[in-house]
Amino acid sequence: MSTAGESPEFEIARFLRQLKWTLLGLMALWLVWMLAPVLTPFVFGALLGWLGDPLVDRLERRGRSRNVAVALVFGLMTLLLTLALLILVPLLERQVKTLISTLPQYRDWFVETALPWVEARTGLDLLVWLDPDRLVDWIRDHWRQAGGFAATLFGYLSRSGFAMVAWVVNVVLLPILTFYFLRDWDVLVARVAALVPRDHIVTVSRLARESNDVLAAFMRGQFLVMLALGAIYAIGLQLVGLKVGVLIGIVAGLISFIPYLGATTGVVLAVVAALVQSQGLDLKLLILVGAVFTIGQLLESYVLTPRIVGDKIGLHPVAVIFAVMAGGQLFGFLGMLLALPVAAVANVLLRYASERYRESDLYTGEQVPIVLDATGHAGIEPAPIPTGEAPEPEAP
Structure with missing residues (x-):
């Protein structure tokens, strides 16, 4: 149903324009899939x-x-x-x-x-x-x-x-x-x-800047935190005498972008490796293993994440996992490379769409504003005249 002032021809033209952009987007995805290697x-x-x-x-x-x-x-x-x-x-x-x-x-x-x-x-x-x-x-x-x-x-x-x-x-x-x-x-x-069209340059610039911040918070920030934690865990476990400590430390560091999963996995693997290596209960080795992961978590919480990642809103770990798996399934290795940038842009666009929705009449509802006249009595503000013309003066 067309709104006031929009002819059926205008609605058809707008539909055809949207259909054109949709087809162009699908064609671009098809080309990416074909040219992935x-x-x-x-x-x-x-x-x-x-x-x-x-x-x-x-x-x-x-x-x-x-x-x-x-x-x-x-x-x-x-x-x-x-x-x-x-x-x-x-x-x-x-x-x-x-x-x-x-x-x-x-x-x-x-x-x-x-x-x-x-x-x-x-x-x-x-x-x-x-x-x-x-x-x-x-x-x-x-x-x-x-x-x-x-x-x-x-x-x-x-x-x-x-x-x-x-x-x-x-x-x-x-x-x-x-x-x-x-x-x-x-x-x-x-x-x-x-x-970019000039009437959209402000909005596009804002969305591009936010997308860059979100992606940077993960790739430049969280990735460095992962590498730092992997090095801390690997060096620490090797120093306390765990034979496969480097391997366990690197694995724990690389999956540390999921909160608590990296440290939990590393602790479980390190405890099992310590029990097998000592052929029994070596309390000293177990305490040292626990100390390594405790120090790593403290450094991550109070030094690495605040200084490297900062307070920027990064990608949620679940979104990262889904994006990488979906990209790999659809486009192979190229999809895995594109997964994080696409997820960052999608995250920003979803936040922008949520802002627009909360500002729309669909969310706030159409309410008639109540105003006070000069005497302080409440009244309903008259609806604006749709034609934009001044009302005719009443006859005396």
């Missing part, structure tokens, strides 16, 4: 450029040219990535080998200690339902199948010249694209802003 290095490079742009701008404000600032930031990012690969990959490889070599000890502890303890307190006969030997054999068989599948897959990739060339091209393109995104990020933002 090609777009992956571009999206990854754009994210890295967005992460490094604030530091480039800061160096520019201190008097350095844009090219020099970009070269410094790009060199720093390359150095950090190289050091991470050189340090973490061999370290994690040793930790995984240690874990695999101690799997029989974990099996013995599970069968001889954990299950009898649970059975004695619950009265359940768990050994009838859980056959550890069969479970270990099943894991071993599937591990071998996974290894065989991986070997077959890598053999296929090595034989497939096109796939290998595409993989190498993406690896080579990533640093080049990152460099160009870093150098031209402000130019790209200005060009996008120039395309």
Whole structure:
């Protein structure tokens, strides 16, 4: 039903315009889905450029040219990535080998200690339902199948010249694209802003700024907190003498974006590893493990989160998990890269829609304002004349 002053032709034109934008949006999603392998290095490079742009701008404000600032930031990012690969990959490889070599000890502890303890307190006969030997054999068989599948897959990739060339091209393109995104990020933002209709520039600028703050609060803030907690847990558990402490610490740090889940998972895994390693109840080791996670939580609550994340409204952990899983399901690895930016924009748009709804007549209701006249008597304010013309004076 058309409102006053809007003809049926206007309603049809508006519907066709909305239909056009909907079709364009669906076509854009289809193109993203079709070009996902090609777009992956571009999206990854754009994210890295967005992460490094604030530091480039800061160096520019201190008097350095844009090219020099970009070269410094790009060199720093390359150095950090190289050091991470050189340090973490061999370290994690040793930790995984240690874990695999101690799997029989974990099996013995599970069968001889954990299950009898649970059975004695619950009265359940768990050994009838859980056959550890069969479970270990099943894991071993599937591990071998996974290894065989991986070997077959890598053999296929090595034989497939096109796939290998595409993989190498993406690896080579990533640093080049990152460099160009870093150098031209402000130019790209200005060009996008120039395309926004002038009567919507204020609203779009506000929404873009809020989206940037939300995404930054998670990616630049929460991600650094995750890395810091992973380092604290890994170093602390290794210092107290836990053999697989580095592996447990990194896992606990990486899932710490979900409140309490990272610390809880790390404590459970570390306690089990400590019991298996000591072959009994080592109170000293357990107290030291608890102290490591207590110190980590205190640092996160009072130092890391307030100083790094601040009071910006970040993404809810449930929204992050759903966005990453949905993006991966729909668009593969490209969808996982786009998940967080899309979730940040959607979060801001939902807040903006909620604000508009609370200001609308649908939420507040159409109420006739009551005013006071000069004598102080209440009366109902006359409704405005829709034509905008002054009323005819009454005849004397």
